[in-house]
Amino acid sequence: MNPSSLNIPVELLYKHFEHSSDAIIFFDAVHRVMSMNPQAERLLDRRVLEEPSDADSNAFCFSCRGYTSEEEPMSCLNCYLSNSEKDFSSFQLYLETKTKGVVPFSASFQTVDRAAGVRVLILRDLTNQLMTQQMLNRNTMMKSVIKAQEDERKRISRELHDSVAQELISSLVDLRVLKYLNVQEEALQKIQQTEASLTRLLEQIRNLSVELRPASLDDLGLDAAFRSHFKWIEKNYGVLVRFVAELSGQRFNSEVETVVYRVCQESVLNALKYADVDEVDVRLFASEHMLELIVSDRGIGFDVNTNDPKGTGLGIYGMKERAELVGGEVMITSGLGKGTTVHLRVPFGAVSP
Amino acid sequence: MNPNSSCYQVLIDQLREQMGYDFVSLAFAESAVNDFILTWKYASGNLNNRYKRIVLQSGKGVAGIVFKTGNPMLVSSVAEGLDPQEMYNYPILISERLSSLAAIPLYLADRVEGVLLAGYRGEQRMSQEGLNQLYGWLQGRFGDFEIKELTP
Numbered sequence: 223m224n225p226s227s228l229n230i231p232v233e234l235l236y237k238h239f240e241h242s243s244d245a246i247i248f249f250d251a252v253h254r255v256m257s258m259n260p261q262a263e264r265l266l267d268r269r270v271l272e273e274p275s276d277a278d279s280n281a282f283c284f285s286c287r288g289y290t291s292e293e294e295p296m297s298c299l300n301c302y303l304s305n306s307e308k309d310f311s312s313f314q315l316y317l318e319t320k321t322k323g324v325v326p327f328s329a330s331f332q333t334v335d336r337a338a339g340v341r342v343l344i345l346r347d348l349t350n351q352l353m354t355q356q357m358l359n360r361n362t363m364m365k366s367v368i369k370a371q372e373d374e375r376k377r378i379s380r381e382l383h384d385s386v387a388q389e390l391i392s393s394l395v396d397l398r399v400l401k402y403l404n405v406q407e408e409a410l411q412k413i414q415q416t417e418a419s420l421t422r423l424l425e426q427i428r429n430l431s432v433e434l435r436p437a438s439l440d441d442l443g444l445d446a447a448f449r450s451h452f453k454w455i456e457k458n459y460g461v462l463v464r465f466v467a468e469l470s471g472q473r474f475n476s477e478v479e480t481v482v483y484r485v486c487q488e489s490v491l492n493a494l495k496y497a498d499v500d501e502v503d504v505r506l507f508a509s510e511h512m513l514e515l516i517v518s519d520r521g522i523g524f525d526v527n528t529n530d531p532k533g534t535g536l537g538i539y540g541m542k543e544r545a546e547l548v549g550g551e552v553m554i555t556s557g558l559g560k561g562t563t564v565h566l567r568v569p570f571g572a573v574s575p
Numbered sequence: 576m577n578p579n580s581s582c583y584q585v586l587i588d589q590l591r592e593q594m595g596y597d598f599v600s601l602a603f604a605e606s607a608v609n610d611f612i613l614t615w616k617y618a619s620g621n622l623n624n625r626y627k628r629i630v631l632q633s634g635k636g637v638a639g640i641v642f643k644t645g646n647p648m649l650v651s652s653v654a655e656g657l658d659p660q661e662m663y664n665y666p667i668l669i670s671e672r673l674s675s676l677a678a679i680p681l682y683l684a685d686r687v688e689g690v691l692l693a694g695y696r697g698e699q700r701m702s703q704e705g706l707n708q709l710y711g712w713l714q715g716r717f718g719d720f721e722i723k724e725l726t727p
Contacts, residue, residue, distance in 0.1 A: 422610055425610060456628050457628070457629070457630035458629070458630070458631075458635070458666065459629070459663065459666045459669075460625040460626060460627075460628040460629040460666045460667075460670055461625070461628070461666075462628065491663075494663065494669075495662070495663050495669075498669075500623055500624075500625045500670070532659070534660075
């Protein structure tokens with residue numbers, strides 16, 4: 223052993239024990255708690271120090287909720303206290319705390335005095351780390367879900383538009399040819415009825431395809447896609463969308479256009495669902511390096527700081543995630559009675575990583 | 576039928592006044608060439624003119640559903656009967672802030688050609704009893720339209 227380590231003053235070690243933010247607990251050979259530091263006392267119930275009522279039970283089990291094994295998130299199998307073979311130098315442990323309920327800890331359990339069988343358990347609160355990890359997972363997950371959804375919509379929309387609708391059109395043409403053949407009056411009537419219902423079906427398929435993902439977005443760009451979408455909104459919801467586009471037919475990277483389209487769709491839908499307005503303003507323009515979209519209404523607004531969504535609360539979250547996919551950002555300004563403005567800024571030609 | 580006849584505005588005003596509804600409106604279906612789209616042509620007690628912009632496909636919205644099924648529709652409580660997430664499929668409920676309503680099909684030569692909607696905004700509720708009273712008031716006719724007996 224390095225001799226310098228033996229020169230540590232005992233009071234330093236004691237101070238470390240006293241002031242450490244890690245909980246330190248010493249166990250004797252029969253798994254009873256010998257002593258613990260103030261941090262551990264703050265965390266754990268006093269009852270872990272009591273003598274167990276019978277020899278088989280262990281007082282520490284009162285607080286312990288199990289450790290994370292390969293099989294279970296909270297396991298009691300092969301308890302770290304009694305199992306001396308398995309390596310418990312670093313593992314995750316769940317403990318019932320006095321104030322915060324069940325909390326995950328990063329734990330390390332080591333023998334410090336082999337002869338007397340004294341072991342030490344050192345615990346560090348993992349809540350924050352786990353939260354960060356969870357957020358990160360959720361964000362990456364959300365991004366892949368958004369991408370998968372968009373790709374799938376594109377595929378189905380294309381399929382409907384290019385093959386199902388086309389097939390239907392050729393049968394319609396065939397049907398029309400039939401009308402000019404020498405057929406009976408009765409049959410002619412039936413043919414006309416069928417033609418009408420097929421035309422309706424075709425219209426429905428087209429609507430479905432556009433609702434999934436407008437082909438005009440890929441073929442003609444944002445301006446055209448927005449115009450037809452807003453016309454549809456007006457018909458279906460009675461809300462007038464005043465649209466001003468200052469792009470003069472300029473086209474952008476397909477991913478950028480998709481994000482702008484979806485964010486706009488979501489904001490307008492939010493406005494007509496929650497803002498209690500008849501009119502929504504949408505402005506689309508390009509500044510020096512940014513494609514910008516401003517959706518504003520003069521509706522009832524909401525408090526952006528409260529976390530009390532009227533809907534699922536995922537809409538705004540999804541918009542931000544979508545914007546991040548292409549390196550853009552969404553700013554939402556609102557206040558009760560002040561209306562709401564959604565401002566999206568996306569750098570041109572930015573490609574997702 | 577002459578949907579532009581001014582008698583319908585008078586009729587729905589009367590209906591609203593005498594029955595104490597907050598809102599009454601009338602939708603007509605267009606011909607098959609226009610895919611039977613429905614629009615609200617007349618309204619009484621409306622908060623704004625948003626209803627004029629609404630164009631419903633057959634089967635969509637309050638009027639579309641009544642038109643397609645040919646059955647009356649009764650929503651005693653919008654808050655309890657409809658999922659808030661689905662609310663925007665019924666634009667007239669949002670723009671007129673209705674809390675309770677009934678809509679009944681109007682027949683012309685055995686085909687549904689129009690939809691009559693009556694509703695409340697406040698605490699008052701449209702119940703089955705209220706729907707019966709509406710049928711009672713109409714007495715089987717509304718302008719040029721025929722109203723089929725309510726079958727329980």
